[in-house]
Amino acid sequence: MVDEVTERGVARRDVESLVGMPVGDLDLYEHALRHRSLFRGLTTDGTESNERLEFLGDAVLGTIVADVLYRRFPDRAEGLLTRTRATLVNGKALAGYAEALGLGPLILMSENMDSSEGRSNQTILADAFEAIVGAVYLDLGFSAARRFVTDVLDRCVDLEEAAADRSNHKSRLLEHVQGLGLDQPTYEVVSEEGPSHDRWFTVAAVVAGERLGEGEDRSKKGAEQAAAREALATLRDREKAEA
Incomplete structure (x- = not known):
């Protein structure tokens, strides 16, 4: 044809x-x-x-x-x-x-x-x-x-x-560590400085008992997000190095 x-x-x-x-x-x-x-x-x-x-x-x-x-x-x-x-x-x-x-x-x-x-x-x-x-x-x-x-x-x-929600670093970190079979991350306040109307928080993201990231912000939630972002980057860097 x-x-x-x-x-x-x-x-x-x-x-x-x-x-x-x-x-x-x-x-x-x-x-x-x-x-x-x-x-x-x-x-x-x-x-x-x-x-x-x-x-x-x-x-x-x-x-x-x-x-x-x-x-x-x-x-x-x-x-x-x-x-x-x-x-x-x-x-x-x-x-x-x-x-x-x-x-x-x-x-x-x-x-x-x-x-x-x-x-x-x-x-x-x-x-x-x-x-x-x-x-x-x-x-x-x-x-x-x-x-x-x-x-x-x-x-x-x-x-x-x-379609990943890249603005929610805590959710992304949680999904990642669960995929590795680890317990969910926890967040520890490292420091809290400044007067009540102008606080500055430093928070650490802890995975499997290890502090993998720290974040700073005027709000505790913002500091947690920043810490989660750094922790996720740490985990991915380790995975690349081990690959």
């Missing part, structure tokens, strides 16, 4: 390999792959490149990632979910997804852009990935777009790591 190819040379086989499923309107995917450099110097109405599909794909992608995070992490607060989504859909992340998929060689661009390493340009890759998401959504519907995006996330991202 002869592979279908668009006028600009986009092959159905390549697109279906890229998105991981059969597609319908091949011309739509060609549109998603057209970088604006193709039309430089030409009179156009601004719709010939992939920028409109990029706009749509950005919105679809954000919705899918939000949905994935909401369902996957029912115990995480809104602020953490928002920060995690931002990490997963920023330009660097999107370019990484595009590179993992091998999207660069398929992008249609001018010879000048191609010779200027346009196929490895992070912005061009990120924009093309969003445009492909938009194309899948228009061609096959939201469920297919969700399948495509979640497959990419499963391939490229450790969601548990991405």
